[in-house]
Amino acid sequence: xxxxxxxxxxxxxxxxxxxxxxxxxxxxxxxxxxxxxxxxxxxxxxxxxxxxxxxxxxxxxxxxxxxxxxxxxxxxxxxxxxxxxxxxxxxxxxxxxxxxxxxxxxxxxxxxxxxxxxxxxxxxxxxxxxxxxxxxxxxxxxxxxxxxxxxxxxxxxxxxxxxxxxxxxxxxxxxxxxxxxxxxxxxxxxxxxxxxxxxxxxxx
Numbered sequence: 001x002x003x004x005x006x007x008x009x010x011x012x013x014x015x016x017x018x019x020x021x022x023x024x025x026x027x028x029x030x031x032x033x034x035x036x037x038x039x040x041x042x043x044x045x046x047x048x049x050x051x052x053x054x055x056x057x058x059x060x061x062x063x064x065x066x067x068x069x070x071x072x073x074x075x076x077x078x079x080x081x082x083x084x085x086x087x088x089x090x091x092x093x094x095x096x097x098x099x100x101x102x103x104x105x106x107x108x109x110x111x112x113x114x115x116x117x118x119x120x121x122x123x124x125x126x127x128x129x130x131x132x133x134x135x136x137x138x139x140x141x142x143x144x145x146x147x148x149x150x151x152x153x154x155x156x157x158x159x160x161x162x163x164x165x166x167x168x169x170x171x172x173x174x175x176x177x178x179x180x181x182x183x184x185x186x187x188x189x190x191x192x193x194x195x196x197x198x199x200x201x202x203x204x
Contacts, residue, residue: 001150001189004197010046010121011036014106014128014135016090017051019076019083025157025170026129030089032155032191033127037090039200046119049098050106052077052134053084060102104137113145123148125194126186127155132177139186149186150194153178 013033020026040047058065058074065072077084079100092098099110106112116124124147126135135156142149158173182188189197 001187001193001197003199004123004194006040006043006045006198008121009123009125009198010048010116010119011040011125011127012048012050012106012112012138013037013086013090014050014126014138015052015130016049016087016128017077017084018087020129021087023129024160029127029129029155029157030087032152034089036127036152036155036191036195039195039198041093043198043200045125045198046116046121047092047096048112048115049086049090049092049096050110050112050128050134050138051084051086051098051100052102053079053100054102055079062103064103104134105141106134106138107141107145116147121147123150125150125152127152127191129157131156131158132161132173133159136177136181139181143185149181151178151181151186151188152194153188153190155191 054061054071054077056074056078058072061071070076086092086098099112101108101110124142126139128135135151139149139151158170158177160170161168161173178188
């Protein structure tokens with residue numbers, strides 16, 4: 001991939017919060033995202049975190065809460081609890097914003113777009129959880145806003161699915177969602193590709 005200008009690039013880490021740490025595929029993301037975060041900080045790339053957070057009764061979860069019963073009932077990802085805090089390994093540093101939201105896309109009812117534009121950001125790197133819901137929704141919204149979007153192939157993890165009683169495993173979901181994003185919404189790259197592109201390694 002081409003070189004990226006760190007001053008015009010932002011790294012967005014989605015949903016790497018305590019309540020989701022035990023979900024399938026989340027834990028393996030941590031060391032890779034930790035490495036990328038360290039490099040991004042050294043290169044003065046803007047770092048932003050986005051966390052799902054809902055009222056204790058789930059009243060603000062809308063349609064999302066109807067699809068995810070624990071959220072609709074206020075059992076997980078409750079505002080003001082440690083469940084919505086970023087996991088310690090990826091803990092935000094001073095000055096790194098953590099934007100809470102109550103829908104899949106990190107752009108929904110948040111200051112993200114205004115914040116990025118105020119800093120002259122034109123490229124958004126997306127990592128975190130989950131590939132097929134929050135990362136996908138955010139990548140599409142970023143594309144609609146004319147950002148150059150990069151989704152991390154090995155820095156995102158999906159939620160496995162089921163249709164008509166047939167399981168669609170996480171690997172299949174990841175492959176399909178990334179292929180679709182690559183076709184019309186974003187560039188797909190590995191963590192090492194991105195590290196090289198921001199100047200922290202050999203050219204990718």
